[in-house]
Amino acid sequence: MTTQSLSSVPTRTVESASMGLVRQKLEFRSGNEAAALAACDVGYHLMGYFPITPSTEVAENLSKMQSEGMHEIVMVAGDGEHGAAGICYGAALGGGRVLNATSSQGLLYALEQLPVQAGTRVPMVLNIAARAVSGPLDIRGDHSDIYYALNTGWIVLCARDPQAVYDMNFAAVRIGEHLDVRLPVIVVYDGFITSHQKRRIQVFDDPQAVRSFLGERPDFPSPLDTEHPATFGAYMNDPDLINNKVQLSQAMEAARSVIPKVFAELEAMTGRSYPVLDSYLMDDAEVAVVLLNSAAETAKETADELRAKGLRVGVLSPNVLRPFSSELFRQQLRSVKAATVGDRADSYGAGGGNLSLEVRAAIQEDPQNGTRILSRIYGLGGKDFYAADAGQFFELALEAAASGEVAIPFAYHGATPGQPGRGARPGLAPIRAEEVSRPMAHVRRNASTGRLEVELEPLWKMTSVPNRIAPGHGACPGCGAFPTLHQVYNVLQGDVVVLFQTGCAMVVTTGYPSTAHRINYIHNLFQNGAATLSGLVEMYHERMRRGEVPESKDITFVMISGDGGMDIGMGPAIGAANRNHRMIILEYDNQGYMNTGAQLSYSTPFGHRTSTSEVGASLPGKRYHHKDTAQIFAACHLPYVFTASEGYPEDLMRKVAKAQFYAKNEGLVYGKILSYCPLNWKVADDSGQPVLQAAIDSCFFPLYEIEHGHTTLTYDPDAADRRHPVSDWLKLMGKTKHLLTPANAAVVTGIQAETDRRWARIKAMHEHPLL
Ligand SMILES: Cc1ncc(C[n+]2csc(CCOP(=O)(O)OP(=O)(O)O)c2C)c(N)n1
Ligand code: SF4
Numbered sequence: 078m079t080t081q082s083l084s085s086v087p088t089r090t091v092e093s094a095s096m097g098l099v100r101q102k103l104e105f106r107s108g109n110e111a112a113a114l115a116a117c118d119v120g121y122h123l124m125g126y127f128p129i130t131p132s133t134e135v136a137e138n139l140s141k142m143q144s145e146g147m148h149e150i151v152m153v154a155g156d157g158e159h160g161a162a163g164i165c166y167g168a169a170l171g172g173g174r175v176l177n178a179t180s181s182q183g184l185l186y187a188l189e190q191l192p193v194q195a196g197t198r199v200p201m202v203l204n205i206a207a208r209a210v211s212g213p214l215d216i217r218g219d220h221s222d223i224y225y226a227l228n229t230g231w232i233v234l235c236a237r238d239p240q241a242v243y244d245m246n247f248a249a250v251r252i253g254e255h256l257d258v259r260l261p262v263i264v265v266y267d268g269f270i271t272s273h274q275k276r277r278i279q280v281f282d283d284p285q286a287v288r289s290f291l292g293e294r295p296d297f298p299s300p301l302d303t304e305h306p307a308t309f310g311a312y313m314n315d316p317d318l319i320n321n322k323v324q325l326s327q328a329m330e331a332a333r334s335v336i337p338k339v340f341a342e343l344e345a346m347t348g349r350s351y352p353v354l355d356s357y358l359m360d361d362a363e364v365a366v367v368l369l370n371s372a373a374e375t376a377k378e379t380a381d382e383l384r385a386k387g388l389r390v391g392v393l394s395p396n397v398l399r400p401f402s403s404e405l406f407r408q409q410l411r412s413v414k415a416a417t418v419g420d421r422a423d424s425y426g427a428g429g430g431n432l433s434l435e436v437r438a439a440i441q442e443d444p445q446n447g448t449r450i451l452s453r454i455y456g457l458g459g460k461d462f463y464a465a466d467a468g469q470f471f472e473l474a475l476e477a478a479a480s481g482e483v484a485i486p487f488a489y490h491g492a493t494p495g496q497p498g499r500g501a502r503p504g505l506a507p508i509r510a511e512e513v514s515r516p517m518a519h520v521r522r523n524a525s526t527g528r529l530e531v532e533l534e535p536l537w538k539m540t541s542v543p544n545r546i547a548p549g550h551g552a553c554p555g556c557g558a559f560p561t562l563h564q565v566y567n568v569l570q571g572d573v574v575v576l577f578q579t580g581c582a583m584v585v586t587t588g589y590p591s592t593a594h595r596i597n598y599i600h601n602l603f604q605n606g607a608a609t610l611s612g613l614v615e616m617y618h619e620r621m622r623r624g625e626v627p628e629s630k631d632i633t634f635v636m637i638s639g640d641g642g643m644d645i646g647m648g649p650a651i652g653a654a655n656r657n658h659r660m661i662i663l664e665y666d667n668q669g670y671m672n673t674g675a676q677l678s679y680s681t682p683f684g685h686r687t688s689t690s691e692v693g694a695s696l697p698g699k700r701y702h703h704k705d706t707a708q709i710f711a712a713c714h715l716p717y718v719f720t721a722s723e724g725y726p727e728d729l730m731r732k733v734a735k736a737q738f739y740a741k742n743e744g745l746v747y748g749k750i751l752s753y754c755p756l757n758w759k760v761a762d763d764s765g766q767p768v769l770q771a772a773i774d775s776c777f778f779p780l781y782e783i784e785h786g787h788t789t790l791t792y793d794p795d796a797a798d799r800r801h802p803v804s805d806w807l808k809l810m811g812k813t814k815h816l817l818t819p820a821n822a823a824v825v826t827g828i829q830a831e832t833d834r835r836w837a838r839i840k841a842m843h844e845h846p847l848l
């Protein structure tokens with residue numbers, strides 16, 4: 078067995094034949110579409126991804142294209158971005174071409190994997206539609222995500238418009254796979270501004286030209302090569318670790334010379350030129366503005382106007398952020414008297430964002446350079462950058478050039494004082510426990526069985542209970558999440574503190590400064606809510622033990638999550654379950670990632686259509702069966718696990734009453750609640766009841782509870798003589814209509830067989846005295 082070291086890499090270089098302009102055609106495409114088109118043309122082996130706005134469309138477009146037979150890329154939905162990055166790493170180690178796309182928190186969640194991949198020198202391409210990082214959560218564009226990736230050892234190419242997104246995706250493959258480089262590559266473009274706005278772009282109309290530009294992926298050592306066994310990622314200590322980093326640094330340096338050559342080849346093919354440092358009107362400029370990506374194009378228009386007035390101004394914008402083009406900046410700024418460098422993200426406390434700090438560092442090494450630098454943070458959270466803003470940037474630099482002084486070296490541009498005193502605004506006044514706590518459910522333990530029994534007040538009485546969520550939130554008409562929450566809140570007594578993971582129910586109830594929550598509410602991103610709530614629960618008990626919180630305080634802690642949150646957040650939720658914190662986790666399962674545009678979740682059933690499991694001649698919808706989350710939690714030996722549906726309110730409310738008892742007295746409770754999503758199930762707003770009923774009567778979604786390890790069916794369609802085939806349910810929804818065609822008969826048979834198997838298992842557990 079050998080240990081793979083970089084020096085053992087074969088030195089074969091892949092040079093494409095030099096070629097003239099190749100055949101291209103005009104398309105009208107957004108940045109995300111351009112990235113997907115390029116992926117199709119590259120013919121990646123595999124894409125690992127996890128949906129996050131605004132980059133999700135890359136995977137969605139590829140799913141659509143795949144359903145139409147346009148490519149054969151294996152599309153693997155990760156359980157989160159960390160998982161997706163791991164999938165990509167493994168796949169890239171396997172020797173094929175690999176793609177990923179993400180944004181914002183997704184990049185941060187994947188970040189841990191990025192140095193691993195760069196450190197072991199495994200190329201792939203990652204598209205980033207740059208977006209503000211949380212918190213607070215904001216889906217629009219800035220560069221706070223990409224700045225976190227600058228120290229990971231990945232090459233970073235910048236694309237300021239959809240055309241550049243398309244072109245850079247080809248350059249990225251070539252650069253990363255170059256044997257002197259052998260590094261993974263990021264292509265970053267601005268969220269929404271570039272990812273979503275359509276432009277005319279030229280795309281290749283000659284697959285042969287693309288193939289000869291890209292060449293074959295070189296044969297890097299791979300664990301799939303069992304003829305040459307090797308260790309990948311050996312534990313490394315002094316002095317090897319530092320030497321490994323030297324090699325990584327040398328690879329970055331090698332990229333400095335490889336990148337312009339690849340760009341030149343691309344130019345010869347396409348006629349489009351990408352200098353490493355894009356400089357506009359800089360030949361005789363005395364004043365410059367330096368900006369990254371789309372904002373630079375705005376500044377160019379302003380520069381034209383100022384030039385027309387006789388002012389010698391220019392614009393600099395790097396097309397490559399890693400390796401950083403220090404020498405080119407030195408050259409371009411040598412005769413510039415002052416420059417304003419704009420950063421769409423701050424490096425808090427450093428006196429500037431990364432771009433301005435690096436420009437300062439670059440010119441500081443040049444004794445001939447006297448350029449005054451002004452750092453300005455602009456455009457955070459997607460705040461627009463207009464020509465007038467660029468004008469102010471030029472004005473600042475012009476003043477500094479004239480006076481030789483920089484009055485304010487660092488400031489935020491475009492921030493307003495806001496409205497002091499304008500805090501969160503509830504839709505209705507906050508509500509106290511006494512107002513909402515009516516004894517709607519009476520819980521008592523049966524002394525002989527040890528199980529809880531619940532007596533419910535009649536449903537009509539519930540209508541008199543004021544709600545802990547104010548009306549007027551932004552959910553779609555007919556959305557099932559809110560009837561579910563109302564049923565839950567009707568039964569819960571006393572003080573309740575809720576944590577909502579990211580998802581529809583969270584997004585539509587809080588939009589600063591408004592909030593629909595009338596009780597204490599916390600949001601954490603859907604990968605980590607359970608850990609956060611468990612920390613709060615522990616603090617509550619500890620402070621009570623220390624006498625800092627009165628013994629009379631009696632809070633129930635509830636986490637609300639979508640089914641997607643039980644994919645990406647599964648680890649922390651299982652962690653909380655294994656620690657058995659006294660809290661309730663309620664999952665409203667609408668069978669997909671609905672707030673981000675209905676992508677598949679692991680709870681999406683087999684064959685169902687989502688925006689990442691499209692349907693067409695080459696794709697029949699989702700390719701694997703739904704996750705049985707309730708059984709996963711059952712394996713944690715919790716005091717209480719249940720399934721329920723908003724369509725069976727009394728059953729649901731009985732279970733919630735039990736859940737509150739167990740969460741207060743014994744430990745963690747998990748409940749999975751089937752919840753109607755008319756928008757993405759493609760059903761009428763008012764058809765919730767029959768559709769949910771059909772899902773339950775087909776035994777696809779059994780209603781049961783597991784109390785101290787004993788399973789009890791709370792509704793048995795067999796016993797009620799209401800059992801129907803799953804096709805009776807599938808025919809009711811737009812998202813599954815395609816399954817009823819003869820071509821998809823095998824998929825329906827598969828769903829039926831898996832439903833029957835799981836139902837038989839639950840029934841056997843129900844009948845068994847120990848299970
Ligand atoms: C780390 C991270 N990845 C991705 C996202 C984007 N995102 C937010 S909510 C969501 C889907 C939520 O799905 P689910 O939990 O089922 O709730 P639903 O929207 O269906 O109600 C996604 C993909 C994010 N905010 N953070
Ligand atoms: S998309 Fe679906 S889950 Fe989200 S608010 Fe609309 S109906 Fe509700």
Ligand SMILES: [Mg+2]
Nearest residue numbers: 639640667669
């Ligand atoms: Mg969902």
